[in-house]
């Protein structure tokens with residue numbers, strides 16, 4: 001019986017967080033005590049304040065103005081995308097970014113692609129199919145469901161093969177298969 | 182193995198080849214490989230436990246084990262952080278090994294026996310003669326016998342046709358290009374990819390043999406998992422996609438002279454005197470990636486085959502003589518990715534089927550060559566990789582608030598409902614990868630990070646900006662790709678505008694003529710040879726690099742043997 005995953009679009013952030021937290025070795029991430037995902041969230045919040053304050057001579061917002069959700073999460077989708085673009089264009093004070101982004105333009109700029117790529121890979125790969133094991137280590141996870149992104153794309157899943165051979169444009173180069181003619 | 186004649190650092194695209202060639206000449210070779218070994222009984226749980234120290238017996242290779250590890254799931258296999266094919270230690274609870282760049286980057290390499298050929302798509306074209314002759318310190322003609330030997334050993338065959346290749350050929354013909362039935366490309370044209378993939382199983386269309394049965398037999402089954410790590414074949418050495426783990430490594434073991442030690446990082450190349458101008462290599466310092474234990478090994482000759490980032494990094498971390506070209510000249514084919522979406526009616530009239538099904542057949546089965554500019558190749562992958570490569574990386578902004586350029590062509594990173602509309606059409610998608618004849622520039626390359634080190638020393642810092650010529654050439658190739666997709670009937674075409682920091686084909690960081698001589702021996706350190714993509718004088722004219730690395734490795738083995746062991 002094939003079980004289909006319940007809609008898990010809402011949990012892709014778990015994938016993004018889990019992968020981010022494994023991205024940097026602790027020597028660079030200043031100890032395991034500050035996970036990279038937390039620092040990324042701080043980075044987004046700082047850039048959000050930057051966007052909100054843009055063009056204003058006086059701006060009283062701080063990262064702590066938004067106690068429950070961060071500044072970033074309070075923005076509308078279009079604005080959130082603008083925030084990520086600010087990072088990409090490095091229109092943020094590099095020296096006051098949280099570690100490990102402090103004075104690290106490459107890493108800061110890469111975050112837009114990283115966040116997008118992880119979201120897409122989480123959604124369209126087998127990850128949602130891991131169901132209740134999805135947050136376990138890669139060697140422990142088991143496929144429980146047909147992944148959500150494969151339903152959307154109508155991808156049949158891994159295969160032993162396909163009988164869709166249509167022929168050969170050129171034969172074997174070593175059996176007079178038509179090279180160098 | 183104690184007292185090897187030669188130590189090879191890295192069991193990837195180049196290292197595996199030179200080890201087999203030397204082993205056949207009776208030389209005792211020890212390969213030191215940083216990553217795990219998949220498919221060897223001595224490491225039944227390669228990502229969980231350290232396992233044995235080394236293996237030198239082809240009877241240790243085990244196809245059921247290999248199959249269980251290569252499970253074709255793209256997150257499990259290809260995730261750059263946690264996948265089996267990542268640049269990092271075997272233990273996936275640990276973070277990958279870091280590299281830095283001052284720009285947007287994706288560096289796509291893999292540690293492990295087989296190196297980056299574990300996930301490569303096995304496209305094995307020769308360089309364009311135009312990119313070799315009068316530029317390299319050796320001629321294209323001199324390379325031909327070595328190309329032939331590698332092509333016969335891997336072996337290389339022209340790719341079979343499935344729907345995506347047929348559609349590409351259809352578009353290319355309508356765009357005015359001609360079939361170029363050759364391995365020596367001197368003029369523009371399209372052709373099937375010369376791929377290091379075993380020919381299609383003759384029984385593939387025989388419905389009395391199940392697909393599962395076929396997958397245990399010899400020959401490609403068109404399953405489409407080249408990039409996820411092909412697991413199909415009767416034995417490890419007969420697996421269909423010829424990553425060096427299944428091609429040259431078993432052959433190397435069969436010589437009885439080659440031992441491979443995975444999970445071991447070389448942290449220093451040792452030489453005799455620190456002060457004289459001409460130095461000689463004496464051995465290496467290594468570190469176990471599970472235990473952290475260090476050891477020194479000696480050998481008559483050392484071959485560096487760590488790939489285009491780690492080879493210069495190791496040179497620099499070993500305090501070898503100063504050379505202004507070490508690490509410099511990095512090329513990456515300044516790649517671009519263009520995707521066409523087709524509609525059902527057109528597909529039925531061209532292919533007789535409503536879908537292209539990009540997940541069927543060789544991952545990259547068709548190409549168009551244009552010596553002087555570079556090449557185009559089709560690429561069809563599973564949905565996660567497709568989404569992230571086609572729509573998830575761009576040097577431009579999100580499409581949601583960017584105006585479309587024209588009705589059928591737009592460039593940018595795509596999100597929201599536009600993304601899901603495109604992905605709903607996944608089975609009607611054809612992607613084209615562009616490889617630019619990328620110019621080597623001394624400004625681009627690898628150096629040591631001034632502040633940050635990991636357990637193996639200062640980490641590499643990469644920088645790459647395409648030259649004016651490379652930018653111009655990529656533009657021309659993009660036009661060609663768009664034209665072909667358009668002629669094939671695509672209703673929407675999306676150029677991703679990949680940022681310059683996409684590192685898939687890294688070459689030329691230890692260039693022949695600058696760091697190594699024509700025999701690939703370092704000018705400044707005798708008995709140190711280099712055998713990976715880094716020795717390429719240039720980016721081969723925009724052609725996939727591995728076959729040339731393997732031809733050179735075959736040649737270097739001969740030269741090395743003549744000079745030091747004959």
Ligand SMILES: Cc1cc2nc3c(=O)[nH]c(=O)nc-3n(C[C@H](O)[C@H](O)[C@H](O)COP(=O)(O)OP(=O)(O)OC[C@H]3O[C@@H](n4cnc5c(N)ncnc54)[C@H](O)[C@@H]3O)c2cc1C
Nearest residue numbers: 191193194195215292296297302303304447487713714727
């Ligand atoms: C998705 C993808 C698809 C590709 N498809 C193709 C293709 O179709 N055709 C093609 O020609 N190319 C392709 N490539 C590129 C191809 O992978 C490389 O050209 C090829 O693997 C390079 O060989 P190499 O020997 O230079 O390096 P690698 O194959 O990367 O081998 C280097 C090895 O050295 C080891 N190593 C490094 N440093 C050390 C150290 N200090 N100590 C011990 N071991 C070390 C590494 O772990 C690794 O195993 C592709 C690449 C990617 C990412």
